[in-house]
Amino acid sequence: MIVDAAGNLHAAAGTVEGGRFAGKVATAPTGSLSYEPDDDAESEVAVRSVYTIPPGNLQPFLHKVELANRKLARAGIAERFELSTERRIIHSPDGSMMREVVDVTVNTPSISFAGWRYRSVTTRAANGQLLTFGGGQAASELACDYCGHTRARSKIINLQNEETGEWAHIGTNCLKLFLGVRPEGLWSLTEDFAASELADDDRDWSPGSMDSRVYDATALLAFTIAVADANGGFVSAARATREKPATADAVTRLLENHAELPPGSAERAAEVLAWIDQLDDSSDYQQTLRSLFTPDPDGNRVIGRKHIRLAASAVGSQAASAARELRAREARNVAEAAVKSYLAPAGTALKGLGVRARVVSVRQGVDYGYGAPDHVTLLDQNGHTLYWKASAGALPEGLVEGAQVELTSGTVKENRVSDFNGVWETVLTRLKATVLTDVASAAD
Known part of the structure; x- marks a missing residue:
């Protein structure tokens, strides 16, 4: 052996x-x-x-x-x-x-x-x-x-x-x-x-495991809309303050606390999702946003915790897009109705002229510390396009899009051709207007 x-x-x-x-x-x-x-x-x-x-x-x-x-x-x-x-x-x-x-x-x-x-x-x-x-x-x-x-x-x-x-x-x-x-x-x-x-522990749902958490996209957008409404608009991280925290941070807390969706917010979120689905690849942001909200193989739209800020920005982007479309539509309407002439020469006082006009659009400008001005476009009875940059708080009650007004005083500041839509417009200053027919009355 x-x-x-x-x-x-x-x-x-x-x-x-x-x-x-x-x-x-x-x-x-x-x-x-x-x-x-x-x-x-x-x-x-x-x-x-x-x-x-x-x-x-x-x-x-x-x-x-x-x-x-x-x-x-x-x-x-x-x-x-x-x-x-x-x-x-x-x-x-x-x-x-x-x-x-x-x-x-x-x-x-x-x-x-x-x-x-x-x-x-x-x-x-x-x-x-x-x-x-x-x-x-x-x-x-x-x-x-x-x-x-x-x-x-x-x-x-x-x-x-x-x-x-x-x-x-x-x-x-x-x-x-x-x-x-x-x-x-x-x-x-x-x-x-x-x-x-490296393995995932499916028993671990503690705060330490949050990096891989995902949230329903509709709920995320719904909370974003609700928070933005409450704070007077979307607040980015760069503009956040103690009184007005970043919208995405507030949304994260609501998602993690399993808060109930505000009434009507899910329907508005669906509108944002529909807008995202029709985005093209004209910009890196749009391409990334559409990819982020693409349904998974099971048909679920979920957003990872680290992408909440990016996903929440879709609400502000959709609102800005809608505003741009509205302004473009208004510009086309004005261009179709406007005449290539001006209301009056520069320096003309409006008092006593009896000018009546329809409010075409009211758009709030940027607040640089003195209050946000309002940009008002009007069309008078003769087809002249009028433009007024009103100081914060200067608009009379009822002066909204569609209202009929009478210009009781003010001065023609200048006459110009708009760089935005090529329309001949008369720029007014120190304007005072009386609302003749509000939107509800006009509809009746």
Whole structure:
């Protein structure tokens, strides 16, 4: 009897007692592992592992895979780890919260040597159960078909002969004796990329896990509209104050506290979504906004926590777009009705002239610390276009779009051709007007 390098007893004739492959020591020369795909794709047993990780851990995960592929290259193995990713939304146990996770499917390289292909690895779990990573015929016990011993080994390598289809379950210490070479790269069959430190814990819904939280897009826009209405408009982070916090920050708190949507806000949010869906790619912002609100494969519109500020800006952008369209429509209406003449020469006083006009538009300007002025466009009974920049608070009650007014005093400041729509317009100053018919009365 002799003792081999693995510590097993051999009979004098060179056979190993009890092993199914006793006496079948390989005579193949020492070499490196190789990968040669089978012609029959169905004979391949793919070794796949699926890891569920937070989106923020995807790059560290990819880095670990890259390092593993470099290790395969150094071992002379041609094949590489390949992976695919799929993002999905998971819900908290009570259904009140959502967050995004990434399922990463990793295909482990299939390697072979001397006619034997490595299919899988069988190991024992802490509860005593056997686990096989891969596919094909798994070992029923941690018994080696070469030495015939069943002992407290950590794993059995499951191989299949590529010509005969025969299976062999070999202990790691006997691989060199069985194959004639100590193969490198078998670690790849059970590589788990230390996934535990990157994995998503679906039980964790604490504040520390908020980076991967996602929120319903309609609710986000609805809260944005409600907050903007309450604060007199959208407040950006740059213009935020203690009295008027940034709109996006207030929206985030409402979402995380599961507040109820204000009445009517969901309908208005739907209008914003419809506007986003029709955006073109004329600007980087529009392209990004449309991509951000694109439904996921399940048809859900969800926004990640880190993109709340960008998503909330859509409300202000849609309102600005609507205002631009309104001004353009008003400009076309004025241009169609206007005449190429002026009301009166510059310096003319309006008192006593009996000028009557219809209010075409009232637009609030920018507040530079003295109150926001109002830009008023009117059309008189003779088709003259009149323009008045009214100081903050100077508009009489009822002077709104569509109202009929009489200009009781004021002065013609200048006459000009508008750079905006090419209309001949008379610029008025120190104007006083009496509202003759408000919009409601006119409708009646």
